[in-house]
Amino acid sequence: MASHGARGRGGGRPTLEEVAARAGVGRGTVSRVINGSPRVSDATRAAVEAAVAELGYVPNTAARALAANRTDAIALVVPEPETRFFAEPYFSDMLRGVGAALSDTEMQLLLIFAGSDRERQRLAQYLAAHRVDGVLLVSVHADDPLPDMLAQLEIPAVISGPRSAAETLTSVDSDNYGGARQAVEHLIGRGRRTIAHITGRLDVYGAQRRIDGYREALRDAGHEVDELLIEPGDFSEGGGRRAMEALLERRPDLDAVFAASDVTAAGARHALREAGRRIPDDVALVGYDDSAIARHMDPPLTSVRQPIQEMGRAMIDLLLAEVADRRPLASRGLDRRQMVLATELVGRASS
Amino acid sequence: MASHGARGRGGGRPTLEEVAARAGVGRGTVSRVINGSPRVSDATRAAVEAAVAELGYVPNTAARALAANRTDAIALVVPEPETRFFAEPYFSDMLRGVGAALSDTEMQLLLIFAGSDRERQRLAQYLAAHRVDGVLLVSVHADDPLPDMLAQLEIPAVISGPRSAAETLTSVDSDNYGGARQAVEHLIGRGRRTIAHITGRLDVYGAQRRIDGYREALRDAGHEVDELLIEPGDFSEGGGRRAMEALLERRPDLDAVFAASDVTAAGARHALREAGRRIPDDVALVGYDDSAIARHMDPPLTSVRQPIQEMGRAMIDLLLAEVADRRPLASRGLDRRQMVLATELVGRASS
DNA sequence: AGGTACCGTGGGAGCGCTCCCACAAGTGAT
DNA sequence: ATCACTTGTGGGAGCGCTCCCACGGTACCT
Numbered sequence: 001m002a003s004h005g006a007r008g009r010g011g012g013r014p015t016l017e018e019v020a021a022r023a024g025v026g027r028g029t030v031s032r033v034i035n036g037s038p039r040v041s042d043a044t045r046a047a048v049e050a051a052v053a054e055l056g057y058v059p060n061t062a063a064r065a066l067a068a069n070r071t072d073a074i075a076l077v078v079p080e081p082e083t084r085f086f087a088e089p090y091f092s093d094m095l096r097g098v099g100a101a102l103s104d105t106e107m108q109l110l111l112i113f114a115g116s117d118r119e120r121q122r123l124a125q126y127l128a129a130h131r132v133d134g135v136l137l138v139s140v141h142a143d144d145p146l147p148d149m150l151a152q153l154e155i156p157a158v159i160s161g162p163r164s165a166a167e168t169l170t171s172v173d174s175d176n177y178g179g180a181r182q183a184v185e186h187l188i189g190r191g192r193r194t195i196a197h198i199t200g201r202l203d204v205y206g207a208q209r210r211i212d213g214y215r216e217a218l219r220d221a222g223h224e225v226d227e228l229l230i231e232p233g234d235f236s237e238g239g240g241r242r243a244m245e246a247l248l249e250r251r252p253d254l255d256a257v258f259a260a261s262d263v264t265a266a267g268a269r270h271a272l273r274e275a276g277r278r279i280p281d282d283v284a285l286v287g288y289d290d291s292a293i294a295r296h297m298d299p300p301l302t303s304v305r306q307p308i309q310e311m312g313r314a315m316i317d318l319l320l321a322e323v324a325d326r327r328p329l330a331s332r333g334l335d336r337r338q339m340v341l342a343t344e345l346v347g348r349a350s351s
Numbered sequence: 352m353a354s355h356g357a358r359g360r361g362g363g364r365p366t367l368e369e370v371a372a373r374a375g376v377g378r379g380t381v382s383r384v385i386n387g388s389p390r391v392s393d394a395t396r397a398a399v400e401a402a403v404a405e406l407g408y409v410p411n412t413a414a415r416a417l418a419a420n421r422t423d424a425i426a427l428v429v430p431e432p433e434t435r436f437f438a439e440p441y442f443s444d445m446l447r448g449v450g451a452a453l454s455d456t457e458m459q460l461l462l463i464f465a466g467s468d469r470e471r472q473r474l475a476q477y478l479a480a481h482r483v484d485g486v487l488l489v490s491v492h493a494d495d496p497l498p499d500m501l502a503q504l505e506i507p508a509v510i511s512g513p514r515s516a517a518e519t520l521t522s523v524d525s526d527n528y529g530g531a532r533q534a535v536e537h538l539i540g541r542g543r544r545t546i547a548h549i550t551g552r553l554d555v556y557g558a559q560r561r562i563d564g565y566r567e568a569l570r571d572a573g574h575e576v577d578e579l580l581i582e583p584g585d586f587s588e589g590g591g592r593r594a595m596e597a598l599l600e601r602r603p604d605l606d607a608v609f610a611a612s613d614v615t616a617a618g619a620r621h622a623l624r625e626a627g628r629r630i631p632d633d634v635a636l637v638g639y640d641d642s643a644i645a646r647h648m649d650p651p652l653t654s655v656r657q658p659i660q661e662m663g664r665a666m667i668d669l670l671l672a673e674v675a676d677r678r679p680l681a682s683r684g685l686d687r688r689q690m691v692l693a694t695e696l697v698g699r700a701s702s
Numbered sequence: 703a704g705g706t707a708c709c710g711t712g713g714g715a716g717c718g719c720t721c722c723c724a725c726a727a728g729t730g731a732t
Numbered sequence: 733a734t735c736a737c738t739t740g741t742g743g744g745a746g747c748g749c750t751c752c753c754a755c756g757g758t759a760c761c762t
Binding site for chain 1 (some may be wrong): 722
């Protein structure tokens with residue numbers, strides 16, 4: 001005869017029902033205790049908690065998700081190709097912050113890559129099926145359809161690195177403007193007069209903000225902003241190298257360079273070396289990201305550190321608030337929230 | 352197309368029942384089609400598939416998990432402090448491989464950090480509740496209780512970087528022995544005679560294997576292995592620096608160094624510089640990991656690349672096989688599987 | 703013919719929760 | 733005394749699936 005009910009499968013994990021029996025109460029009461037409802041007398045609560053402890057009861061997530069129509073999970077969506085760019089420490093640091101913030105909650109973290117078309121399609125299905133309570137978006141392109149899709153599905157979402165000043169999603173960002181200012185003010189403070197800037201990709205909002213910071217720091221210090229000192233890069237090493245060569249040709253008298261990323265700075269360094277310029281004696285160099293590359297460069301690179309781990313934390317906090325409200329803030333007519341965290345200049349031998 | 356703004360419980364996502372009605376079949380039949388059972392006639396299958404497409408049906412994971420007592424999820428567990436070590440590109444590359452392999456399946460990936468005691472406790476609960484079908488373990492310490500716990504709970508698990516030659520869990524590793532041989536043989540081929548080795552942390556199995564590879568490559572080439580040329584490091588930059596200083600003092604005549612990591616090599620490089628040795632003219636240097644640091648070092652560092660992404664893939668393949676078998680291989684008396692993937696030497700200017 | 707295999711199929715019985723209604727008992731105002 | 737609440741509690745009714753048994757239909761044996 002086939003054994004009806006659970007075979008070896010569940011092993012024997014206790015259920016709510018069993019806890020209730022043990023505590024001499026009803027199922028509903030146990031549920032209330034588990035979920036922290038205030039509508040339970042202290043005596044009953046104690047009895048239930050004892051039973052839970054004795055039985056080693058752990059709620060079944062699937063059953064809960066099914067009954068309550070929520071998942072207790074959020075997804076971190078990574079449009080992969082991008083990650084490679086920003087990457088290096090960025091990604092794992094952010095993960096760390098996210099993980100830390102999440103460890104205070106019952107939420108679990110799903111990692112979803114949406115690089116290929118195929119993966120994107122799967123993601124769309126995923127979201128359509130409401131398999132997560134909220135979504136974290138990192139390094140999203142300006143023209144990515146993902147954010148709009150999320151908005152349409154009314155899935156709470158937080159984006160790191162807003163796509164523009166008019167970002168509609170709740171966002172968390174580091175102060176790109178302020179970070180750039182710190183870099184330039186530092187160079188000015190060191191007595192540099194002719195400070196060039198190699199930008200990041202111009203279609204990235206953060207890169208634009210860094211340019212703004214560069215310009216205004218110079219202006220506020222009474223310097224003229226010379227457009228010939230601004231050369232577009234693309235966050236890559238090759239881009240930094242080419243930009244530096246162009247700058248050296250145009251303005252051989254420059255005595256400092258602020259690069260929009262450490263990798264860009266590494267490229268610039270090569271070009272400077274080849275041109276026979278010494279760092280920092282002839283030309284001071286400042287990067288952005290404070291990555292491993294900065295620490296290991298020769299000479300070690302002064303760089304602007306972003307509080308990435310804190311950003312991860314902040315993203316979770318904002319997202320959980322939205323999830324708790326059960327729908328995107330935008331659709332409730334509340335202020336969208338744009339959180340901006342301060343950067344820090346890490347001085348090293350290159351400047 | 353799908354523009355039903357329904358909200359609240361049940362939302363409006365189609366259920367199996369609705370698909371069945373639409374296709375004019377029973378619930379069971381739809382379930383069979385969805386799960387690829389062969390026991391369905393072609394005509395029926397086609398009808399069901401059409402209904403699924405028309406309704407945009409996506410199965411409800413929670414309901415499925417509850418009914419079938421499986422989760423369709425696997426966890427990647429990161430005992431965090433370690434990650435920092437190995438980290439840099441290692442972590443995100445592995446993630447990438449894992450993600451790619453997973454995108455061919457219905458499985459979802461959970462990321463779980465188990466750094467703090469608190470996180471570990473939560474993880475234990477998690478596993479006890481069987482909230483995942485399988486577990487991926489990365490960079491686990493030799494004395495970590497996690498693997499045994501997994502074995503006890505009979506949760507399928509695969510570990511990257513076995514803890515010892517006697518690893519009981521299914522494991523995936525790169526060929527540390529072979530990688531070290533490649534490095535040393537390369538140096539010998541370049542005419543170097545006195546080749547030192549700065550090791551990794553001696554309690555890490557992979558580090559031991561690299562030492563073995565170093566020794567045997569020398570032996571096979573007819574060189575004597577001089578213990579004075581082996582100095583323990585700890586994978587860190589400071590450790591590499593100190594080890595290099597010690598080596599230079601003991602054997603000032605050395606003309607090559609094989610470091611157990613790129614970061615270690617970076618430390619060694621500093622010590623060499625300070626001692627006035629030129630790289631590669633006086634001393635050739637080879638690292639391990641082929642990380643960003645290697646590419647950006649001055650001079651660029653020859654390094655041993657591990658096929659990390661492929662390792663991620665392999666881990667998933669092995670894990671899914673175990674999950675399909677529904678219990679750990681060990682308990683079924685089958686061979687434990689230890690997969691070892693080949694490394695590749697990436698030659699650069701430092702050697 | 704009758705028997706014995708299978709198919710492919712429908713649908714009942716749960717999986718372990720949450721939600722919510724019902725109800726007993728207590729509290730206070732009328 | 734009545735009525736209206738409130739508070740704590742029990743338990744029915746699902747949530748959307750999978751599992752499995754039962755059933756009619758074919759096919760191929762005796």
